[in-house]
Amino acid sequence: MNSAKVFICGAGPGDPGLISVKGYRLLRKCDVVLYDRLVSKELVAKIPSTIKKIYVGRESGKAASTHQSRTNKLMLTYVLKGKSVLRLKGGDPLIFGRGAEEAEYLRRHNIQFEIIPGISSAIAAPAYAGIPLTHRGYSSSVALITGHEDETKQHFDVNLKAVASAVDTIVVLMGVERIEEIVQNLRAGGLKGTTKVAIVEKGTMKDQRVIVGNLNTILKKVARYKVISPAVIVVGRVVSFSRRLAWLYPNG
């Protein structure tokens, strides 16, 4: 491919079939792919061997800023050599994905880019667990929240107490490690202990797990089932659909 440009593209949440047609075509014909930790292995395996692929997932122990500046430099290096670069990110690049920061960096360096949306885990993981984020009569508003705003902060600044009373469905990404604080804040915001909660671990992947409880029980369940990241937390009445609409593993 001979057009020097960076394509900031969502890979989808895990199931390799959930990348867009546009993203998939680029995956097969760009010059270089820079991909993140949450991009599925099956998708990476579909990159032809003639295309240079570089893992830019965060290395443990390195600060997010170090990792980001390496990624930025790689994008710049290849595009200045006249290459087309696919910057492949998990889910959607603009939902808690630093895609905008990368686009700003490219703009500052006068590099052409396109943004190709992806299916975010925020909507896909619930969908694969049979949970509609909105439903007539159950939920007409949704908030997407990060549970891990900035690793340098001890507490997150999102006003969960206010969110608790403002919307019907709350979806928290990167929240498993801070679930205790999240539950406390939602209770403090007025949600009852019986408010339903689902955690969708490894959503859309072959080993997806769905843990359902309520604000009273979910902490115990997280410990009992040893829930790990990546996982999406869904809070609200729509969680009651998870049993009725389960389709991936309808029997359990």
Ligand SMILES: C[S@@+](CC[C@H](N)C(=O)[O-])C[C@H]1O[C@@H](n2cnc3c(N)ncnc32)[C@H](O)[C@@H]1O
């Ligand atoms: C840095 S954020 C990136 C989100 C991504 N841009 C998106 O739109 O899905 C990473 C968080 O996304 C969520 N996540 C990503 N993939 C997931 C999956 N397959 N199942 C459940 N949660 C997932 C988790 O909350 C994880 O901690």
